[in-house]
Amino acid sequence: MTNASTAPNEIATRTRFRPPAVPQIDVRGFWGDRVDAVAARTADILYDRCVAARMLEQIDPDRPSPGVVIPFHSMSPTGNEFTGATVTTQMFWDSDWGKTIETAAYSLYRRRNPELEKKIDAVIDMYEKLQQPDGYLSSWYQRIQPGLRWTNLRDCHELYCAGHLIEGAVAYYQATGKRKLLDILSRYADHIGDTFGPEPGKKRGYCGHEEIELALVKLGRVTGEQKYLDLAKFFIDERGQEPHYFDQEARARGADPKNFHFKTYEYNQSHKPVREQDKVVGHAVRAMYLYSGMADVATEYGDDTLRVALDRLWDDLTQKNLYLTGGLGPSAANEGFTADYDLPNETAYAETCAAVALVFWASRMLGMGPNARYGDIMEQALYNGSISGLSLDGSRFFYENPLESRGRHNRWIWHRCPCCPPNIGRMVASVGSYFYGQSEDAIAVHLYGDNTGRFEVAGGKVTLAQESRYPWDGAIAIGVETNAPLQFKLHLRIPGWCRKASLTVNGEAVDLSASSNNGYATLDRRWKSGDMVKLDLEMDARRIYANPNVRQDLGRVALARGPMLYCVEEVDNRGGLSALSLPVDTALKIVDEPSLLGGIVSLTATGEAELADDWNGGLYRSAPPRKTSAEVKAVPYFAWDNREPGEMLVWLRESKG
Amino acid sequence: MTNASTAPNEIATRTRFRPPAVPQIDVRGFWGDRVDAVAARTADILYDRCVAARMLEQIDPDRPSPGVVIPFHSMSPTGNEFTGATVTTQMFWDSDWGKTIETAAYSLYRRRNPELEKKIDAVIDMYEKLQQPDGYLSSWYQRIQPGLRWTNLRDCHELYCAGHLIEGAVAYYQATGKRKLLDILSRYADHIGDTFGPEPGKKRGYCGHEEIELALVKLGRVTGEQKYLDLAKFFIDERGQEPHYFDQEARARGADPKNFHFKTYEYNQSHKPVREQDKVVGHAVRAMYLYSGMADVATEYGDDTLRVALDRLWDDLTQKNLYLTGGLGPSAANEGFTADYDLPNETAYAETCAAVALVFWASRMLGMGPNARYGDIMEQALYNGSISGLSLDGSRFFYENPLESRGRHNRWIWHRCPCCPPNIGRMVASVGSYFYGQSEDAIAVHLYGDNTGRFEVAGGKVTLAQESRYPWDGAIAIGVETNAPLQFKLHLRIPGWCRKASLTVNGEAVDLSASSNNGYATLDRRWKSGDMVKLDLEMDARRIYANPNVRQDLGRVALARGPMLYCVEEVDNRGGLSALSLPVDTALKIVDEPSLLGGIVSLTATGEAELADDWNGGLYRSAPPRKTSAEVKAVPYFAWDNREPGEMLVWLRESKG
Known part of the structure; x- marks a missing residue:
């Protein structure tokens, strides 16, 4: 076992590449069609199915579900009685709302939808009413299990739900400029920060289902508040330390820690401190969310001990445990990983959320600098095992994404566990932000396709207009516009699948072997409006x-x-x-x-x-x-x-x- | 759907080939080794593990079981308290004892074992004490669920247990000459006959797990009592008739018939009358036992309507649903059949009992006359998917017999559901009886291998001495001894796997193409002592x-x-x-x-x-x-x-x- 805390310092980099905000990128072509399907259909479907008990009858008959009804819709003021439809207790309701709001927010960039915006505003109003004076906010623990907050982080998705609501709040603020939900969630994040941390009197806990970590980084970035980044780092640093929090927490509940349903803390990646982890284990989505949060913290803090661990985990995933689709997690039993090279096709679980979350992780690894090692896998998961989870028209979904079917694996309109639809929805609606990375003096082009991106770099303004039929054709033309001649680097990913690529700037050939590093060609020059980059990727x-x-x-x-x-x-x-x-x-x-x-x-x-x-x-x-x-x-x-x-x-x- | 009741009469045959009794055949060589392992080890193991609670610790840890303890051993006289070891309620206990007694009985031919015989006698004494004055006998219903007898034939194995005890009683009588258990079971069979039947006032029921049918035929044959054959025929004729007995029975219990765990009566082959059945469906062992009983009744009654149905079912099994091992029933969910041609290898359930039961069925199809259509499959199941269930030394067992393993499928010393060990035990210990069939004027040789068989045929006595290294070598010499020159037919199976066979009698070549029918060569001649038949089966x-x-x-x-x-x-x-x-x-x-x-x-x-x-x-x-x-x-x-x-x-x- 490599002791990560003694990892070499020389790989440290202070360069941070952050993804552009969603509205910076207008996608057209292949991804334009996908985004349009989400904006025109999926976003409304998500809202409707989250609130509508009448969907009961239309749910996949093989997976009977009483529907998803937010408890503050359906419960009496006393909090003890349900009114209206029968409700199954799903403790991750708030997360579905968080992702639904996030999808709606990104969709509003694409297509005006005043009705949906009004409905989301009403949901936000209800969350405002629900929030307790101390900032706490959980429909489950306030309405279904009052009095039990923070007693079972291992199983009950409490911080996970907070994380998804935070992501929804950030996106909705960015899309609409409305701060209400962001303020609500900032108050909640403050409450979480008062409750958890290394300081005496605070709980040294963390969530059984990772998500809060990456969400707090988003919140820190949008609010400029370092305290949220620090809280994210605390959750990551604390995970898997001994004495084990989940053991202590179980005993405090009067439960035997050995009775954990999934037997091993590998299930939620708390079996050892994160810097010592070297195998991707357990629940695949949890793993990807954790690694995403670790990558964000590694970028924000320049923390190479995390980076070393992440690279070990990356190798383990991509060299032994990844489907060719970019899907991952072959087993339904733990919704996750089994043994190296165990990649059954017909029974592949390969949850849509897991491939989506791999896109998240890969994009965050690119935060530490352009590297095709991550960009190639991001593209692989993006074009295959993630968007397979959404029908072309944006109305039907897959949870599992097998690589072989006897004809009985078909898309459904909703699911007992509806995590995937809003997850693929928000990923597609925000896909533009995965196309590029921007640092102080560089723009990295991770993905190709017809789109226009607007950036602020090296003190100036740059517009990149990609024209391409990609992914159906490998010819890419990138027109550059600047507000004034501007020196910056343009990093262009040369995909690993491409056997022959050629690059020109204003018609002059660029020697790819000389200009390439880590699978990206770098054009470092003084750019001016009218410059034209042409990249030809042979696509046999x-x-x-x-x-x-x-x-x-x-x-x-x-x-x-x-x-x-x-x-x-x-x-x-x-x-x-x-x-x-x-x-x-x-x-x-x-x-x-x-x-x-x-x-x-x-x-x-x-x-x-x-x-x-x-x-x-x-x-x-x-x-x-x-x-x-x-x-x-x-x-x-x-x-x-x-x-x-x-x-x-x-x-x-x-x-x- | 062919209406079986209008099946053509021309295939009717009155010829009956009955298997020889076990002691008629002395097997040596390959099968001698197998029988010795059972007689020297398995038979004692079966007894020990059926009674010994101390086996608890040694049971397959992956399949926790509290062991198998007969209730009249372990319960207090009040019938409400257990004494000694914890006992799991297994309603098919009596069947395990029936098969254990049967295995012990056949083993006693092979090897004197006074200790085991004494133990079995003690078990029989206990059954004698348990039997109620009206003849009823069920350890489960007398000790665990008193007052509920004959209320749930569908699920509770009541007649199935009776059947296995009957088979044990017949075998023990034949092996030892002791009538006590046979008399006990005859009284029970009489009670069953008083309870079930077409006459007014009797129940028109039948067992959810077939077995009683073939057992009653055995009882009828050994006692000479036609009434037992008639009762077997009643159970077969009644199966699947409307109004459905299991529906009525469930309602009488206050249960909704729709709540049947396995959803469809295909599970126990009562979805339609047996003569209308044309697909092998449901639980594989149940299906094979039913078809075995049907074949016996077809033979005994010359009932071609059954024979036509059986041939349809035979084709369906052997042309669409049989593993190359002779194993069957790919699915663990119903321990049985799924869809045509669905024969997964690694996940094959292919229960040992099912292949054993296919040997039973095939051997009974041969009761209607020699036909390699049945003999070939009997041999295939016998040499492969059935005896795979028993370790070479007779001490360890398989329940499932997959055709592919990653190394984790290993033999166990006992099982939560211990049906297979005594089943493979009794089959191996009685294997000689599958080698031959005898009619009034003919002997059929179905299987080859070193053995000596003694027959009464055509009014005389015949000894056949096979000398062969079969199955390792295809050269077979059959020496004939008779008490006097005797005209009879000798049918010799020419296995379907053999590309080139040659046959001589006393050194003279026999034209196989001229003398063969249904895959058997027939030698119809006046045999005398010293005649020598040589069959060479090319074995590439x-x-x-x-x-x-x-x-x-x-x-x-x-x-x-x-x-x-x-x-x-x-x-x-x-x-x-x-x-x-x-x-x-x-x-x-x-x-x-x-x-x-x-x-x-x-x-x-x-x-x-x-x-x-x-x-x-x-x-x-x-x-x-x-x-x-x-x-x-x-x-x-x-x-x-x-x-x-x-x-x-x-x-x-x-x-x-």
């Missing part, structure tokens, strides 16, 4: 193989092009996708399909299929199955199950042809 | 492929030789069995290994393996994995997990080489 169709330790993918091949992973769907291919195989020497054709699935590029090839037609009802025989030629058509993974239900497969068998 | 190593509809086996190959299916184990091969593949053109070598696993024949070949050594920690890449040559060694499936724990795999990937 390619085959991907998994490390042979991933037994589920042995003998199999996946198809990709650019950042897009592909899959075959039953609707485009003959039934029985398992019987398809792709000869090693088959050419892959790239086909523009502007009218398919909102406009995609498909990949086609001549494959093979075993036939059952000459088996005469037999089950086993000595002669191998007869093969026939079969046309194979693959579509981007994120877009699957947007047509008629059917089988889906990412990893095709490969044959010798 | 062969590759087996699955129907392409079995998606789990696509691109994969299994190895077999003779009746033996093979598997690769980690102990014989490099780790990571999933990375092994077998080129299509690789020669398979047959290796005699007299000192391995009690003496087996192994198969070896030069295969390939993907290597992870040049991946430098990467998880995905564009270059296919590097392959290396790898020696592959396969051992018979039944013998796996008799050495150090490790991975196991039946279906190897096949490569083009």
Whole structure:
């Protein structure tokens, strides 16, 4: 075990790259369509389904749920009786509202929606009424379990809910300029700071479900209050210390700590201090949120002990525990990680929230400086295993994102545990902020696509106008406008998937090998309006193989092009996708399909299929199955199950042809 | 749907082939070793573990069980208090005793065991004391749920327990000549006959777990009492009729029939009358026991309507729902069948009891006449998926018999639900009775192997002495001894797996194509002592492929030789069995290994393996994995997990080489 506290100092960097605020970036093209779907549909759906008990009847019948009704809507003033619909006790209600408000806020940049804004204002008014004089705010603990606040941080999502409300408040303030919710949550954060901390008399606790850490960093950044950053750092530093807070807390409740449902504190990443952690373990979303908060604190405090731990965890995730989709957490039992290289396809849990949270983590690793090590994975999770969780029209959702389906895995309109819809909603609606990073004297371009970004850098104003059909085409033109000639660095990610890239500035070729570092090409020059950067990323169709330790993918091949992973769907291919195989020497054709699935590029090839037609009802025989030629058509993974239900497969068998 | 009641009459046959009684056949060689293990060890283990609460500590820790203690051992006379060990309420206790007694009985033929016999006599004495004056006998309903007898046939195994006690009684009578248990169970059977039947005032019920049907046929045959056969036929005829007995019974208990835990009466094969059934459904062991009873009744009554239904069910099982091991029932959820061609390997439930029960069913189909359609499957289940459930030394057991393991599936010494150990015990100890069938004028040889069988046929006495190293060698010599020259037919199964067979009688070649019918060669002649039949079954190593509809086996190959299916184990091969593949053109070598696993024949070949050594920690890449040559060694499936724990795999990937 590396002792992180003795990590080398030489990697320390004071450079901070912060994401632009959402309104700085206007996205068009591929992401424009996604954001429009969220702004035009998902944002309203989230609100409606969070408040509407009438949704009861329409919920996924396989996952019976009594709906989600905020308790201060449905309870009598005494707090002891429900009125109206039956309500299942979901202690993370406030978090769903936090993410719903956040999604609505980002959506308001895209599309005026006075009705939704009015409704959100009313929800905020109710939170204002709910808040106690000391600043405490929890619909669950005020209405369902009064008197028990701060007695079970391990299981009850209390600080997690606070974190999501904070994120919602920050976003709503940024989008509307309205401070009410931000003030409410600042008061609550102050109360939390009065309750938790290293000082005598305060609790040395932290949340079983991480989230408050990264939220407090956001709050600190928007309010300029260092105390919120310090509180975030306290929660991170304290996690996993001995004597273990969750042990003490359980005993104080009169419970035996051994009766923890998930048996091990690996479940919530408190099994050891965070700087000693070297394996991604437990609940995947919790892990990603923790690492996101750690990355923020590492950036804000220039804390290399955290950075060293994060890089170990990054390697463990990306080298042994990550689906090709950017999905993670194969097991439903702990909603998380199991064993290295255990990546089953059909039973993959790969929760939408986990891939979304990996985007969060990766983007925060980029806060420490441009590095394709993080940018590539952010792109991978963004284009595949996260947005697969949202239907093209923004109305239906996946919780699990398997890489293989027998046809019964279909999108639902709501879920017993509705964490994913507002999570994918807020990520998509704020996607522009992941495109870039900005420091004092540099802009990093992490992602490509049609968009316009406005920045303040090196004391001046810069507009970057990307024109591109990315992700369907690798040609990218970036027009630069400045208020005056301005010296700054422009870092351009050269994606790891790209075998051949070329770069010009105003028509002059740039030597990529000389100008590149950590997978980013750097153009350090005095920019002026009218400068034109052109980046050409060769975007051929390619085959991907998994490390042979991933037994589920042995003998199999996946198809990709650019950042897009592909899959075959039953609707485009003959039934029985398992019987398809792709000869090693088959050419892959790239086909523009502007009218398919909102406009995609498909990949086609001549494959093979075993036939059952000459088996005469037999089950086993000595002669191998007869093969026939079969046309194979693959579509981007994120877009699957947007047509008629059917089988889906990412990893095709490969044959010798 | 074929209406079975209008099935064609022309297939009717009055020929009945009954299995020989166990003591008629002395088995040696392969099966001699298996029977010796049961007689020398398993039989005592079954008794000990059924009575000994001290086994608590030694039970499989993953399946906590308080042990199995017969209630009339451990309860106070009032019937309300337990004394001694804690006892979990297992309503099928009596069935475990029935099978334990049956195993002990067959074992007594093999090996004198006065101590065990004395213990069994004591158990029988206790059953005698337990029996009520009206003949009723159930430790569960007399001691645990008094007053509730015959109120829940659907769930509570009441007649099932009676059936197993009957089978135990018949076997113990045949083995020892002692009638006490047979008399006890005859009285109980009479009570059952007074309670159930088509006559007014009797219940028109049947058991949720079939078993009583085939047991009553055994009782009828050994006592010569037609009434027991008639009662068996009643239970079969009544099953699934409307109004549904289980509906009525539930309502009589004040329960809603819809609250049946398994949702559908397919679970216990009472979803429709048996003659209308055409799919094997539900709990696999129940299904096999039902079909066994149906086959017995079809034979005894010459009932072709049953035979037609059975043949439909046979096709459905063997053409769509049977593992290559002869195992069946892929799902743990219902311990049974799911969908056609759904045969997952690693998660295969394939309960030992189910393969044992398939041997029972197949042997009873042979009661209607020799037909390799049934004999081949009987042999397949016998040599593979059933005896895999018993360790070579007879001391450890499998409940599930998967075709792939990551190394964590290991034999246990006892089980929470201990149905399998006595089931495999009784099957092995009575295996001689499956070798042959006898009718008035014929002997059918269903199985080969070193053994001596004594028969009465065509009014004379015949001894058949098989000499063979089968299943390791296909050369079989059958010496005939008769008390006088005797005309009878000798039917010899030509296994479906055999590509080339030759047959001689006293050195003269027999034209197999002319003398064969339904996969059996028939020698109809006047036999005299000293006649010698020689059958040579070419026994090459062969590759087996699955129907392409079995998606789990696509691109994969299994190895077999003779009746033996093979598997690769980690102990014989490099780790990571999933990375092994077998080129299509690789020669398979047959290796005699007299000192391995009690003496087996192994198969070896030069295969390939993907290597992870040049991946430098990467998880995905564009270059296919590097392959290396790898020696592959396969051992018979039944013998796996008799050495150090490790991975196991039946279906190897096949490569083009």
